[in-house]
Amino acid sequence: MAHRFKVREIAQQSGLSEATVDRVLNKRPGVRETTRAEVMQAIADLEKQRAQLRLNGRRYLIDVVMQTPQRFSDAFRAAVEAELPVFAPAMLRARFHLWETGSTAQMVDALGRLRGSHGVILKAQDDPAVAEAIDRLVDSGVPVVTYATDVPASARCSYVGIDNHGAGVTAAYLMGQWLGDAPSDVLITLSRNVFRGEGEREVGFRSALRNSGRQIVEVSDSDGIDATNERLVLEALEANPSVEAVYSVGGGNAATVAAFDRLGRRCRVFIAHDLDADNRRLLRDGRISVVLHNDLRADARLAMRLILQEHRALPPEPVRPAPIQVVTPFNLPL
Structure with missing residues (x-):
């Protein structure tokens, strides 16, 4: 077993004899599992203590x-x-x-x-x-x-960070469960296409909804800024009257909610990311359905x-x- 400590140090830390520690380290027979566990714990404790010494004053x-x-x-x-x-x-x-x-x-x-x-x-x-x-x-x-x-x-x-593709698939699963038989199409909002994490979420979401028959309408390049996002979402909603659900990858959710309100449109399901101050308020007020958070x-x-x-x-x-x-x-x- 590779280790960075002398047998004497491990024995002192564990309270076992040097002979016992030597048998454990060299995987010799006749040693109880509880004894092996004590030696491993002693090595882990020594590693932590060494780390503390390295950190001291740095x-x-x-x-x-x-x-x-x-x-x-x-x-x-x-x-x-x-x-x-x-x-x-x-x-x-x-x-x-x-x-x-x-x-x-x-x-x-x-x-x-x-x-x-x-x-x-x-x-x-x-x-x-x-x-x-x-x-x-x-x-x-x-x-x-x-x-x-x-x-x-x-x-x-x-x-x-999270597995972004997995997060997109999770969002699609929740979307399908909540929409059920409702014929709603889905709006997906991204801050900007150059961010790999957002792209992975989108790919996961689209792949999981591929056979659902739902159209996915994309809005991007808002940088998650409310004023820009509200304008883009308004345009998308006006052009796509069957959209009644949102997967927000890139934020700007208060603006998306405001866009639905301005048009008097219902949003059946709204899935967002991250518990920032806006999303806490929207979730508490029942304006978004769920937040995928880490x-x-x-x-x-x-x-x-x-x-x-x-x-x-x-x-x-x-x-x-x-x-x-x-x-x-x-x-x-x-």
Whole structure:
């Protein structure tokens, strides 16, 4: 068994003899499973303690770079700031570079201007120029974690977030259950097609509804900004009178609700993503049906942990997609 500790250290930690520890480590017969478990727990405890020593007094500066609607960046910023103290005795600080709408060139420029960073949490377009900017950061010793939407062709160390394709399939399943035999077509709203995560949600949703006979009407390029989204949704609803359901991939949900209201149209089912302030209010008021959500604080904690792992300040742990929470007005978390 590979390990980084002397037999004497493990014996002291576990309270077992060195001979017993040696038998466990070398997988010799005649050792009880409970004894093996004690040795493994001792090694895990030593790993944690070593990590604490590595973290003691260290300072890390994390940059959060995101093009996203303000309601989402506000929620994620609060999550990051709440999780910073978790990494004590290390001292983590965060800088935030946030904007709602912009070009790929703006994103590349923002990444190129980072100085003194120990790691980047990034929500960006899946574009070759962005991938190259990420590669330059990684080559300079700055690890990058993509968040919510991936840039897989880059040298980023990991992606943090939900399985977006699975989220789209989940939305389609719920849509089918709630609509039942109602002949409604479905409006799908995206903030912008350049975000891979939104595209994966859309593909999952469309594939799961392919044989339903329902037409899917797409609205995109609003950047999730309410004024733009309301105008685009109004145009789509006027052109498609059979739309009575919405899958919101990219936000702007208050504007979508307002568009239905302006036309006096009924929305039978409204499925959204993320528990930002707008969606909490809309869900509580019964204006949207359900929110597909993931714990932003858990996401922020994992993203920062992955950056520290790249600096060998913490032991590696496996990364799994964040679980999708199906939130209704009756299980809305505080």
